[in-house]
Amino acid sequence: MHTRIVEVVEENPAVKTFRFRYNVKVLPGQFCMVWDGAGEEVPMSFSYTGKIKGVTVKKVGKTTDLLHRRKPGEVLRIRGPFGTHYPVSSKKYLLVSGGTGIASLAPAAEKIVGRGGKCRFVAGFRNASEIFFIERLRNAGIDVEIATDDGSAGFRGFVTELAGKLFAGESFDYIIACGPVQMLKEIGRRFAEKVETYISIESLMKCGIGLCDSCSILGYRVCREGPVFRAGELIEKGWLEE
Ligand SMILES: Cc1cc2nc3c(=O)[nH]c(=O)nc-3n(C[C@H](O)[C@H](O)[C@H](O)COP(=O)(O)OP(=O)(O)OC[C@H]3O[C@@H](n4cnc5c(N)ncnc54)[C@H](O)[C@@H]3O)c2cc1C
Ligand code: FES
Incomplete structure (x- = not known):
């Protein structure tokens, strides 16, 4: 259109x-x-x-x-x-973004809070100059913490570490993550066996509707069966070793 x-x-x-x-x-x-x-x-x-x-x-x-x-x-x-979408309900969520991954997670966070759910959000960026969407999330009443690789804002270190610290002190029904593939694999390693974990992955796409096979990973067409997957499903197929 x-x-x-x-x-x-x-x-x-x-x-x-x-x-x-x-x-x-x-x-x-x-x-x-x-x-x-x-x-x-x-x-x-x-x-x-x-x-x-x-x-x-x-x-x-x-x-x-x-x-x-x-x-x-x-x-x-x-x-x-x-494609598929994030589970959003009135449960308790930990959302984890890396870089522009925050773009696809922000509407999920707003929907969770709108449905009466609880949402903690950890957003990772390389440095303070790359940060965006934080005010948007805070204005929606979402509790956001920032991690930067160089420590120029918020927690110094990877966002997966910050997510680990939150997870150690609180219980969550779901973890949802979107970001670079190495970050998503670390999320899978840390959390997939402990809590229902969903991730959104990227792949090269041409048709977007399941016809051309250019987006296939581990036998899944990312445009149809994804981009949002249950992490455990990919891990069972050997995704962490890829
Ligand atoms: C389901 C899905 C959702 C996406 N959502 C967003 C989004 O919200 N915001 C956003 O900025 N981007 C998003 N992307 C990635 C975006 O589609 C690519 O960055 C874009 O196609 C690059 O086009 P280009 O011609 O500018 O870059 P190219 O000239 O084709 O490539 C430049 C560089 O980007 C890398 N690249 C290209 N495509 C991808 C890709 N799909 N994944 C990872 N790296 C890639 C290449 O390897 C190369 O290093 C998404 C991708 C998918 C599959
Ligand atoms: S992009 Fe063509 S099958 Fe997925």
Whole structure:
């Protein structure tokens, strides 16, 4: 569907959020295929799932660089929503993000709190200059702690360590994580046997709808059977050793 960008927000020097009208039901964790008419079509998680949707894009290469040049009023082509979603209920959650992983977890956190659930959020970034979405989460009443690799804000060290410290002192019904693959594997190692753990993984995507097989990992099409998986399911198939 064609839609026009209604707002562009610069979250940090490498990350921009594009807000647009897209009148379909989207569940937290689902993604869309985005095309600006110039670059490739690329998968992006929905970072806003309400009436005005959003995607939050980190500039890493050719297409995301082109997307970063788009302005309010310009057209985006959106297909989706696609894929599985995070479990969100009135239970108690620990959410763990690494880098732009916070983009797909923020709507889940808001939905959990909206449903009367409890949510602690630990957000990891390389350094203080990369931090974004924290005010948005705190404004929604979510308890957020930050970890940075260099200690320039919050806890010094990996976000998985900070998650471990919280987990040692409190009990949770679910852990949900989104971020770089090495971080997700560490989450799997630490928590999957102790508590219901869900992760959102990335893979190279072309069709987004289960036809081309370009996104397959361990026999799963990430665009259909994922991107949100129960960590234990992937671990049983040897994901940690890959
Ligand atoms: C389900 C899903 C949801 C995603 N959600 C987001 C999101 O919310 N925000 C966001 O910024 N990005 C997200 N991505 C990643 C995004 O699709 C890629 O960064 C983008 O396609 C890169 O395109 P490019 O042409 O700019 O980069 P390219 O020129 O193709 O690549 C540049 C660099 O990025 C790496 N790269 C490319 N694609 C991926 C990928 N899928 N995963 C990891 N590394 C990749 C390449 O290896 C290369 O090092 C998501 C990916 C998936 C599969
Ligand atoms: S992207 Fe084509 S099958 Fe998943």
